[in-house]
Amino acid sequence: MSVIIFAETRDQQYKKSTLEAVSYGKEVAQKTGGKVIAVSMGGASDAASLGNYGADEVITLHGAEFATFSPEVYASAFAEVCKTHGGKTIIISNTYSGKSISGRVAVLLQGALATNVVDYPDTTSGFRVKRGVFSGKAFAYVDMQSDVKVIAITPNSVEIKTHGTSASVSAHQPTGLPTSATKIESTQTVSGKIPLTEAEIVVSAGRGMKGPENWNMVEDLATALGAATACSKPVSDMHWRPHSEHVGQTGITIKPNLYIAIGISGAIQHLAGVSSSKVIVVVNKDAEAPFFKAADYGIVGDAFEVLPKLIQAAKASATS
């Protein structure tokens, strides 16, 4: 019996969400017993380092099949390792890649699936997880009843814990992999930018910014804070910003430590996607804007006056 983690990398480095997933796996193993095994595909520069976050073993899978991400191939190879090593609790990050494989892995292992999980499980009787539902407007407690449990955890949901240990690393050559039917023609990634769903700090702006030409201020503040940028739905509908930045009920649901909303009114559909943020700051010129009711800190003021001062203060704060 073991806890198995799908370890994702970006540029050969483990993602922060992977470290969270390993920490989660360690916590589960402390409750249910068993080894913590991380499975690393497509190459990572320092596999043994996952030991520090709680992995006992790291299994690496190499080969041309893993050079690009294919949900069928990755899910099959990962499920095979899970079977070989008696994986009972399977932890995957709820990133785009994680979401692409979690359903397939659950089917291959005939396990129960819970996505969008936001907290450690309660194992006092059975195995109960907490997941976000209604786009952040509520949570559900779900009893996972099958022997094998596939859990996809939302980035930024649990703290990373370190143990100061190192993991043993071994290579595995999967057999009987499907050949990928899909072929990647081209990939376009924004390098050096933190993906919105994984960001700890998000600076977001709405229609109050008046036009796309004013977004340099939003970006400057984000840069000063090391944040990702987001926007309200009308802003992406009008193509002021790409749709991938649209947060809310019909956009992305995010859960950063800090969400700064500038010139956003705080409509129920917007709040749905961001209300799980740990701390919310609202800047709005209208003191009656509904967003203030959902905020921890607020500034009533014109964004065009407040932002330059805020950027300056953030820059000064970063260097102090």
Add this chain to the structure above:
Amino acid sequence: MKVLVCMSVVPDTTTKITFTNSDTSFNTQGVQFIMNPYDELALTKALDIADPAGGSVTILHVGPADAEPAIRKALSMGATEAVRINAAPTDAQFVAEQIAAYAKDKGFDFILTGRESIDYNGGAVCGLLGAMLNLPSINVITQLGVSGQTATIERDIDGGREIVSCPLPFVASAQKDLCEPRIPNMRGIMAARTKPLQIIEPVSGANHVNYSKFELPQPKQGVRMISAENPEELLHLLRNEAKVI
């Protein structure tokens, strides 16, 4: 060209969420149910591809009879026929099993779902279906074109986008940007009245998970206002009080 579009029916986005029966079930009182917004995109795209090819688009919903207004809406948008599998959808795995059992021998050229349902936010049905039907599954797609037996697809990936090609058949999930949702016109609404709606009984499925309880987020303690003249104070509080920077 035969296309299947899977539709979930969800509370209207303005719904204030509450629960009943000691927080064990969602309170549907006074709630208006709508077609899941992402499924509108999936259906629109399916129609844009199938219509010029003289193909058909089947809209499929797993759920009880109260979903029929939403199913009629899908038909009025242009779907050729509708199928309702008469079962209460308990979770994504149950739903996917029902859809897979229906679709497995129908010869669909491709199957579209939404990126996620805006109520249960599983984002799971596309991948589950792919594995159950042994088809490629492509999540969060923002462009789709079919030429002959091959589809060209753009999809969101972590921190960017990717273009993939994929042979038919496949399963994919619709993301914003795929298209603008079609608005039903008068002719569509009239035509929908006579389009076939087939009701079939569910197959027995595994019961992997059980929703035992719901909870609303903790309300905020109240907002602390800071003068617009003094943003340094905000930074100070974020660093020393909230400890988030």
